C-alpha cells in the first residue's frame with residue numbers, strides 16, 4: 001500500500017530541498033505532539049498539523065498513523081513494514097481534523113489471532129500523509145509526509 005506513495009515522497013523530498021514551494025506554509029509539519037512527548041496508553045493528546053494549503057494550493061485529506069519505526073523504503077511483499085495504529089483519514093475542510101487524538105493501548109488484543117504487546121518507554125512515530133494539489137497538474141493528489149517521534153508509555157514525564 002505504501003510503495004507507490006513512498007516513491008512519490010522520495011521524489012517530493014528531493015524537490016523540497018531545492019524548491020521554495022515548501023517554505024510558504026512551513027508545512028508539512030507536525031506541531032503537536034512535540035517531539036519526544038511522553039504519551040501514555042489511553043491518554044488524549046493534542047494534535048496539530050501544519051498543512052500545505054495556501055493561495056494556489058488545496059489540502060484535501062490527512063491520514064494519520066502511529067508507527068513503531070520510521071518509515072523507510074518498502075519492498076512489495078513485505079509482511080510487516082512496521083507495527084502501529086491507524087487513527088483515521090480526516091478532511092482538512094470545515095475544521096474536521098481532530099485537535100486531540102487518543103493513544104491506543106497496544107497491549108489490548110486486536111481480536112481473532114492477533115495479540116497485543118506491552119511496552120514501556122518505547123519510541124514510536126506519529127505520521128501524517130497529506131493529500132494536496134496545486135496548479136501544476138498531477139496524476140492524482142500530491143502526497144506530503146511528516147512524522148514525529150513520541151515516547152509510548154514513558155516511565156517518567
Ligand SMILES: *[C@@H]1O[C@H](CO)[C@@H](O)[C@H](O)[C@H]1NC(C)=O
Nearest residue numbers: 060061062089090091131141
Ligand atoms: C477525501 O476523503 C474523503 C473521504 O474518504 C473522500 O470522499 C474524498 O474523495 C477525498 N478527497 C480527495 C481529494 O481525495
Ligand SMILES: *[C@@H]1O[C@H](CO)[C@@H](O)[C@H](O)[C@H]1NC(C)=O
Nearest residue numbers: 041107117118119120153155
Ligand atoms: C506500561 O509500562 C509499565 C512499566 O513501566 C508496564 O507495567 C505496563 O504493562 C505498560 N503498559 C502497556 C499498556 O504496555
Ligand SMILES: *[C@@H]1O[C@H](CO)[C@@H](O)[C@H](O)[C@H]1NC(C)=O
Nearest residue numbers: 120121122123151154155156
Ligand atoms: C526512557 O527513555 C529515555 C530516553 O531514551 C531514557 O533517558 C530513560 O532513562 C528511560 N527510562 C527508563 C526508566 O528506562
